[in-house]
Amino acid sequence: MINLKVNGKNYEVDVDPSTPILWVVRDALGLTGTKFGCGAAQCGACLVHLDGDGIRSCISPVSRAIGKEIVTIEGLDEKLSKPLQEAWIQEDVPQCGYCQSGQIMAAAILLRDKPNPTDGDIDDAMTGNICRCGTYQRIRKAIHVAAKLKK
């Protein structure tokens, strides 16, 4: 049994310590907002926060999270999730939507660390999150909007 703290709640899960965090939150806890993309830390679809860092849950064994807190898209702090959600709707960002959970989790770290990001900051922060639909321009615009809404 492994004790985990996810989105502010404590869980006891019966999984092998080497199980990726992605499959623990999706299969064991039913938090399916986090997506499986590549399974090799290449695409960013599985991005969750571990003690505030944007880790790739597909390559992170659950043992990595013992004594720490995981935050998934479902548990993102409203101060960040609300402006991002509104901006994403306003700019009609998603197309298929599959990568958007990871995109928003990466954008949340950017806005937390840099409340008024430049285009360059956005490029640096979001370059690791791939979108097959190519919504990059709308993502950049929405992050600027979210930065204003957050104030």
Add this chain to the structure above:
Amino acid sequence: MSKINSSRQNRIKFGIYLILSVGFISAMAMSLKNKTAITLSSTDDKISLTKADKENSDPSETKKRLEAESKEAFIAAYKVFMHPRCLNCHPAGDVPLQGDDSRLHPQGVKRGMDGKGLFALKCKNCHQDTHIAGEHMPPGHSGWHLPPANLKMVFEGKSPKQLAMHFKDPKFTGFKSLDKMLEHVEKEPLVLNSWTYGTPPPLSHEEFVARVKEWMEKGAAIPDK
């Protein structure tokens, strides 16, 4: 009688002066010889002077030999410095390199001020405490990072001459002395980690350290090119 005594005393005095003079001249000669040895190398116990060197009446020959061997040692160590396991984290730009072909790191990750990445793309987010099993999975170490922005220590594109000159410059290495650099090469866990995954560098870590040490002890000579 007193004349005879006086003459004998003078001869004794002369003898004593002679002995003292010979002793003094010998001591001076030894001292000069030692000074020459110190000029050639830092200390005799660090460098193994050959029998020929010790008997050599021309110290410049010994100096030449040590210089040539120092350069040769650096060239051997240079192959490790420029191997992807070392070079990939000493890039010319702010994006680290990856793989045996030293391609740009795919996620577009960047150095950041502290060398530990930016925003959601911190090195440690993927490069965990240990290597992740499987092909193309990120290798790991608890201290994974690039050199920081204020001390980039760029290896990429540097010739042996340029790199050797850099290593002797505290502004490049951040180390106050070559001894500190040797310590980094010998003991830094992230350096040691380079021999634990992927294609290993062309020398073992022990051989690499020995070559860097040899380069330094024989005068840290700068290669010609």
